[in-house]
Structures are given as structure tokens and as C-alpha cells.
Amino acid sequence: MPGCSVCGGPPSFTRRYSGEALCTTCFKSSIVEKTRRTVSKYSMFKRGDRVAVAVSGGKDSLALLEVLVQLYRPRRVPIVAVSVDEGVAGYRDEALEHARAVCSRLEVDHTVVSYKELYGFSLDEALDWNEERDVSSCSFCGVFRRRAIDQAAAGAKATVVATEHKLEDYVQTFMMNLMHGDVARLGWLDPAYADSAFPVRRVKPFMEIYEEEVALYAYHSGIPFQSVSCPYMHEGLRSEVRDYLNAMEAGHPGIKNVLLSSSLDVISRYSGSSDKESTSCRNCGNPSSSDLCAVCKMKATVEEHVKSRD
Ligand code: SF4
Ligand code: ZN
16 A cells, blocks of 8 residues: 655544545644635735634544634734524534633633524524524524624734635535625635625635535544534535535545635636625614614514513
């Protein structure tokens, strides 16, 4: 069997799309180096930035934190971690324990905000409302989650938020936008697009890395894996797109990479064209494309529902 393509040592992983065989040490270095190249290519971090890593407590976000600390702490870039406690008994408690343990090992300041303190209800409390609606749990939860991350990042005085999105997340979102006929929002996926919908800039340093490689990196780095998954997980179309892409990749190794570069090419043509007139929500003052932002709209509906039940 041929040795590691880099050092000649015993290989532990073969990258199917490139044919490279790598030992554990060289595989881990390749993930760190790929992340560095992505950050640099899209100028994700700017001079003077304070980076908040959005840490769910799952293996991918903790791997991202670990890689960014390795890469940027020696360059004196301040890095903090922010987490959101949606209030899902059993599930998020375990994830937050992992997040606290890894942040403490890496000596990273960690801020946790909860739906309960920000919105007045936990996800557990809100979801009987959602069951009556035609909104998937994750779309519903995601609206509150994005706002919560912004608030936590602002509280931690961060200028940029790094999220765990991998290559698959990126390509799936691209395809879903096409399937929903949401072409106008493609520009929002531009890695260099400063989205006015978010008060704090967003970057995805893992966007060029396959999710199985991020998982393997986490495993080899001793990052804890969660034993339970979210009981409300309901991604609708996204899981079908994921299964389809995985089947394509199994038959045609590297096709996801090609899809990523095609997506980026198409997206660059739409970048900037999707800017809607930016206005502020009349209730909370956050950036919004309409009079009332999505968070305030959904929050009002949950509150109405809770009142009508009491
Ligand atoms: Fe929210 Fe979906 Fe994540 Fe559960 S899996 S916490 S519902 S986004
Ligand atoms: Zn609002």
C-alpha cells in the first residue's frame, strides 16, 4: 500500500476526489491549511477584527473553534466563542457542556445566550405553536437563532461571526434557493458579501471542506461527539438535497467540489444585485427588509398563541 502522499508514513485516510492518501498528522494539517487558504482567499478576517465563533457544541463548530485558535491566536487575532441555548431539554444541555469543556481547554471566552432570556420562551415552549404551522421546526428556530447569535456576538464586542458551514451546507443552500425560485437571494451567498441583514459580518471558514473531513478532524482532535440529536430536527427539502448530493458524490467523487465552484461562479454574477432597500424593524430596530422583522413577526405569533391557551 502506498504511504502518506506528504510524509510517506502509514496512511489513515484517502481523499477519494483527489486520490491523496494521508496519515493522521498530515490529514489534520491539510484541514488547517485549507481553512487558512479559504479565510485568506475571501479576506474573511480584516485587520482589527475580533472574531466570534458560533459554537453550537456539536463537533463541527468545536472543530472550527480549534482550527481558528491554532491559526490565528499566534497572529494575535482575538477569538471568542458564542453559543445559543434554544431551550431543548436533554439535547442542548449536553452540547453546551461540550462547548464549555472545549472553550475552557482552549482558554477561549465563552458567552451563552438563551431564547428564554432573549424572547421570553424556550424552543420547547414555542414548538406546540409551530406544530400547527406550515413552517419546518428548523426554519422557525433558525430565525431566532440567527438573531441570538448576533446579539451574543455584539455582547462579546465581536466584529465578525464565523459559522461552521461546510461545503455541503453551502451547495445545499445554493440548490435550495434555486428550487424555491429564490434567485434574488443568491447574492447573499457570496463569501465576500457584507450582508446588511446581519449587524455583524458573517464568514464560513469551512465552506470549502467536505463535512466528512471536518468530522474526521474532530475525531482525531479528541473533540467530543454528541450522543443525542435535536428531537425537533425537521429540515424538509434540505435532507432530500443532502441525500441526492451524497449519492452523486458516491458515484462521481469530486462532484461536490465542482458544484461549489459552479455555485460560486453563478453567485458572483448576482452579488450586490440582491440588495433590497434596507430598512429597520419598527419594533426592535434591527435591519429588516420590511416594516416588521421576521423575529418580531414570529415572536408576536408565539405570544398570541401562548395567551390564547392560558
Ligand atoms: Fe433548532 Fe433545528 Fe437545530 Fe433543533 S436541529 S436546534 S430545531 S435548528
Ligand atoms: Zn424586529
